[in-house]
Amino acid sequence: MKFVDEYRDPALAEHLVAAINELVTRPWTIMEVCGGQTHSIMKYGIDQLLPAQVVLLHGPGCPVCVTPVEILDKAVEIAARPNVIFCSFGDMLRVPGSHGDLLSAKAAGADVRIVYSPLDAVKLAQAHPDRHVVFLAVGFETTAPANALAVDQAARLQLQNFTVLVSHVLVPPAIEAILSAPGNQVQGFLAAGHVCTIMGSAEYEPIAGRYGVPIVITGFEPVDILQGVYMCVKQLEEGRSEVENQYVRAVRAEGNRPAQELIRRVFRVIPRKWRGIGEIPASGLGLREEYSAYDAELRFDVAGKTVEESSQCMSGLILQGRQKPPDCPAFGTLCTPEQPLGATMVSSEGACAAYYRYARGR
Amino acid sequence: MTDNSRDFQLQCPLPIRRYPRVMVAHGGGGRLMNDLIREMILPAFDNPILSQTMDSASLRVPAGRLAFTTDSYVVKPLFFPGGDIGSMAVYGTVNDLAMIGARPLFLSAGFILEEGLPMETLWTVVQSMKRGAEKAGVTIVTGDTKVVDRGKGDGLFINTAGIGVLEHSLEIAPSQVKQGDVLLVNGDLGRHGIAVLAAREGLEFETSIESDSAPLADLVLTLLKGGIELHCLRDLTRGGLASALVEISEQAGLGLTIQEKSIPCRPDVRAICEVLGFDPLHVANEGRMVAFVPAEQADHALALMKGHEQGKDAVRIGQVTGVDCKGQVTLRSVIGANRLVDMLSGEQLPRIC
Numbered sequence: 001m002k003f004v005d006e007y008r009d010p011a012l013a014e015h016l017v018a019a020i021n022e023l024v025t026r027p028w029t030i031m032e033v034c035g036g037q038t039h040s041i042m043k044y045g046i047d048q049l050l051p052a053q054v055v056l057l058h059g060p061g062c063p064v065c066v067t068p069v070e071i072l073d074k075a076v077e078i079a080a081r082p083n084v085i086f087c088s089f090g091d092m093l094r095v096p097g098s099h100g101d102l103l104s105a106k107a108a109g110a111d112v113r114i115v116y117s118p119l120d121a122v123k124l125a126q127a128h129p130d131r132h133v134v135f136l137a138v139g140f141e142t143t144a145p146a147n148a149l150a151v152d153q154a155a156r157l158q159l160q161n162f163t164v165l166v167s168h169v170l171v172p173p174a175i176e177a178i179l180s181a182p183g184n185q186v187q188g189f190l191a192a193g194h195v196c197t198i199m200g201s202a203e204y205e206p207i208a209g210r211y212g213v214p215i216v217i218t219g220f221e222p223v224d225i226l227q228g229v230y231m232c233v234k235q236l237e238e239g240r241s242e243v244e245n246q247y248v249r250a251v252r253a254e255g256n257r258p259a260q261e262l263i264r265r266v267f268r269v270i271p272r273k274w275r276g277i278g279e280i281p282a283s284g285l286g287l288r289e290e291y292s293a294y295d296a297e298l299r300f301d302v303a304g305k306t307v308e309e310s311s312q313c314m315s316g317l318i319l320q321g322r323q324k325p326p327d328c329p330a331f332g333t334l335c336t337p338e339q340p341l342g343a344t345m346v347s348s349e350g351a352c353a354a355y356y357r358y359a360r361g362r
Numbered sequence: 363m364t365d366n367s368r369d370f371q372l373q374c375p376l377p378i379r380r381y382p383r384v385m386v387a388h389g390g391g392g393r394l395m396n397d398l399i400r401e402m403i404l405p406a407f408d409n410p411i412l413s414q415t416m417d418s419a420s421l422r423v424p425a426g427r428l429a430f431t432t433d434s435y436v437v438k439p440l441f442f443p444g445g446d447i448g449s450m451a452v453y454g455t456v457n458d459l460a461m462i463g464a465r466p467l468f469l470s471a472g473f474i475l476e477e478g479l480p481m482e483t484l485w486t487v488v489q490s491m492k493r494g495a496e497k498a499g500v501t502i503v504t505g506d507t508k509v510v511d512r513g514k515g516d517g518l519f520i521n522t523a524g525i526g527v528l529e530h531s532l533e534i535a536p537s538q539v540k541q542g543d544v545l546l547v548n549g550d551l552g553r554h555g556i557a558v559l560a561a562r563e564g565l566e567f568e569t570s571i572e573s574d575s576a577p578l579a580d581l582v583l584t585l586l587k588g589g590i591e592l593h594c595l596r597d598l599t600r601g602g603l604a605s606a607l608v609e610i611s612e613q614a615g616l617g618l619t620i621q622e623k624s625i626p627c628r629p630d631v632r633a634i635c636e637v638l639g640f641d642p643l644h645v646a647n648e649g650r651m652v653a654f655v656p657a658e659q660a661d662h663a664l665a666l667m668k669g670h671e672q673g674k675d676a677v678r679i680g681q682v683t684g685v686d687c688k689g690q691v692t693l694r695s696v697i698g699a700n701r702l703v704d705m706l707s708g709e710q711l712p713r714i715c
Contacts (some may be wrong), residue, residue: 001629004636013697045699091639091713116563116638222697337707348639348713358701 003249007221008044016226017049020233027053028236029185030229031178031321033171034192035062035349036220042354044222054233057185057321058354060174060274061192063139064091064347065319068273070307071167072097075136078165078300079110085128087121088136090114095343098307118150118164125154125162134296137164141195144168144285145259148266151287151294163296168285169272171195172203177280178320179211186321188232190218190225193247198263200255204243212241219247266291275343276309276316313342318351325355332360384479389509398507402485406492407471407502419503421468424527429464431455432523440483440517442561444553444572448490450648451520453577454599456498460579461595461651463534463586464526466498471505471522476515487518498577500524526579530586536613538593543682544660545618546653548581548673549574550626551603555645555710556634569630576649581672585653588666594654597647604643605705606652607691617684619692620703624679639713643693644706654682 006012032038038058041047047056060066076097079086086102093102093112106112115121118135125133137147147164154162171192178186191204196217204215214235218228228246235242245251263285272284287295297303312330317323325331325344335341337353344350387394404413411419435451452469459466471491475484495502532538554573559565578597585592594614596606603625611618627635627642635642649672655663660678667673684690691703 001633001636004633008696010697043701044695044697045701046697048699049697089713114563116565222695357704360702360704 004221007219007223009223012223013049013226016223016230020054020226020230021051023230023233023237024051024053025237027055028187028233029055029057030188030190030232031057031059031186032190032218032225033059033061033175034195034220035065035347035351036194037190037192037218037225038062038351039349039354040220040222040225042358045358046222046225049226050229054229056229058318058324058351059189059321060178060277060319061140061171061195062319062344062347062349062351063143063169064095065315065343065350066169066274066277067092067095067138067167067343068275068307069097069309070273070305071138071165072101073099073307074297074302074305075102075165076100076105077302078134078296079105079112080108081300083131084111085124085131085133086110086112086136087115087124087133088112089138091347092136092138094340095346096340118147119153122150122153122157122159122162125159126157129161132161132163135162135164137166137168140169140171140192141198141263142192144263144267145198145256148262151266151291152262154294155291163294163299164287165296166286167272168267169274170269170283170285172207173280173283174274175207177277177283179207179213181320183322186213188214188236189216190228190232191215193217193219193224193250196245196247196251196255198256198259201243201245201251201253208241208243214241215243217243217245217247217251219250274319276313276319278316310341315342315344315352318344325352328352332356382481384475384477384481384484384509386477386509386511389475389507395507402488403505403507406488407495407505409501409503411501411503412505419468421503421525423467423525427528429459429462429526429528430523431458432521433458434519434521436516436519437558438516439558439561440487442558442573443570444557445575445648446487446490447518447520448487449494450575451522452491452494452498452500453575453648455522455524456500457578457597457649457651459524459526460577460582461534461597462528463530463532463582463592463595464528464579465583466500466524466526466579468503468525469495469500469522471502471520473505473507474515474519474521475507475509476517477509477512479517484518487520494577498579532586532592534592534595536594536610539610539614539616539654539682540593540656541616541682541685542657543593543654544657544678545620545680545682546655546660546664546667546676547598547603547626547679548578548651548653548667549649549675550628550631551598551647551650552627552631552635552642552645554648555602556631558646560634567630567634571628571630571634574647574649576672578649578651578672581667581670584670585663585666588662590659590663590666591656592653593656596652598650598652599648600646601706602642602644602646603652604641604691604703607703608689608705610654611691612689614682615686615688616682617687617690617692618680619683619694620680621694622696624677626675626677640710643703644710652679657681
């Protein structure tokens with residue numbers, strides 16, 4: 001497969017591992033921000049190839065994992081209302097809220113559908129004018145443009161029967177929260193390549209400067225990640241703290257301007273609660289006033305709800321890189337993909353699911 | 363559409379002309395049901411045992427061990443590239459018989475029809491079952507038809523049960539798996555799951571992917587005739603290769619190791635899996651199996667497979683490695699590290715980004 005196989009080349013991977021080995025003189029702790037990177041690391045066993053001095057911690061970049069419980073509870077509640085078609089990306093369906101997940105709501109009679117694009121949900125609303133279509137708009141900067149486009153489209157079509165339940169989050173405030181937390185161990189970051197494809201690299205410059213950490217924008221294939229680690233270790237060894245771009249085939253410094261424009265037009269920056277972490281100021285996106293007619297929280301009057309999380313789940317510490325999944329007493333016993341306590345065990349990008357699936361007992 | 367479905371236009375049987383859709387009375391035991399059976403089902407599956415239309419089929423079976431299995435088919439959509447619910451209902455049950463090395467002889471066919479199902483749809487499915495049974499060398503000897511109210515079914519469900527005969531003395535089962543056994547698969551993985559998903563969800567790709575749906579009994583019999591001492595066989599249906607291997611490893615109490623680079627998967631299937639966040643190891647197949655064979659017979663078994671229509675792309679994917687590592691299936695990744703292979707948990711759900 002072109003543009004994929006080249007980045008899974010064993011000879012290139014071996015060459016990069018040797019280069020990292022040659023470079024490293026002391027222990028370094030690096031966090032890969034994105035859950036997609038965490039999965040690649042576990043799936044290909046990249047962590048096993050690295051020298052013992054290089055420790056990878058897994059970051060908060062899994063949209064499913066950080067979506068707060070109350071959003072899921074609101075989703076389940078809205079889905080159960082009469083005449084609603086509730087649409088979501090597949091990943092979100094199995095994430096437990098405080099009273100079950102969306103798949104259980106479906107089994108109990110709710111019309112819950114998986115869509116592959118938010119625009120499919122808009123099409124559904126057009127096709128079913130007598131029903132109300134709600135789309136669960138979650139994710140980082142990566143999914144924000146498509147979700148913004150769906151709202152914009154619905155507004156252009158003057159659809160009265162389409163709303164979105166928004167729980168959008170942003171990467172840079174989360175990185176800052178991790179860096180400013182007491183006891184932070186992270187010395188360098190592999191930033192999420194796809195987020196930067198949209199947003200560019202500029203917003204990471206002040207963070208690298210202020211906290212003195214190297215940030216390497218990195219792709220998702222084994223060779224990408226190994227090269228990202230190499231670039232990060234090189235900066236650390238040389239005492240530099242710059243923003244560098246490993247993922248040059250997808251990321252430009254200025255990002256995708258039209259996509260950013262679309263996000264700005266539909267969304268505004270607001271404080272957001274992160275599952276397991278708590279509220280981070282200016283860390284999320286909400287609909288702008290002009291688009292409030294498309295806000296499912298307002299339409300279904302569920303805006304005020306807050307919910308406390310299960311205390312057995314330590315996904316907050318895992319999402320901040322303070323603990324690794326096997327450190328959790330519930331890992332693989334009380335908490336499995338079939339009976340997840342927290343979202344990190346559910347999502348295909350969750351760190352706990354990655355360890356469970358690929359590295360149990362290692 | 364195949365030529366046979368065009369034939370149907372010419373041979374349109376009586377009940378279809380009178381009733382373009384299935385009525386509740388078609389399952390009611392009276393005249394309409396009788397018409398449906400006599401004019402559509404019996405002529406399609408035409409054989410002397412079925413034609414007796416007794417409450418039970420009376421079967422003459424050779425002495426020795428019999429194999430008996432049943433499975434229900436609820437695929438949505440009913441028709442997908444490379445197959446349909448009818449051919450699946452025949453091949454799926456035939457393949458279950460084949461997985462213990464049985465020669466399939468007889469099938470039953472139970473239809474649960476939803477009121478309002480177009481007769482033409484039923485006719486097409488029945489014709490597909492007829493062709494499937496011919497291809498797999500089985501006879502459909504008994505059956506049943508029920509109709510449920512509109513909205514209480516999903517068009518059409520089929521149950522088939524199958525009887526086969528074991529003409530060898532091997533026990534083909536996980537308990538027979540031995541350290542050193544070689545794992546062979548009979549072709550590329552994941553096409554069925556992706557073909558059905560694409561048809562169901564209306565996903566449009568630049569490439570057309572057809573299901574691998576196929577009968578495997580003759581392939582297995584070819585291996586047995588060739589003197590291969592088959593230790594274990596498993597068809598790689600829902601849950602894919604990964605779930606089958608983990609299950610066998612657990613039952614056998616032995617660890618398995620497979621090589622990622624030798625797992626056969628077409629580039630277009632791999633690409634779609636990449637996009638959707640699926641692992642081809644978890645995607646369903648309907649004409650694929652894994653065979654555990656003694657190491658010294660592996661080359662011969664592979665050659666026999668490659669010589670057969672259903673195994674021409676067969677490959678060796680790994681080996682039984684460890685004692686005392688029950689349920690542990692290790693995959694040697696393309697970049698040379700090891701990871702665990704796990705069963706599919708729940709449904710395979712497409713990812714966010």
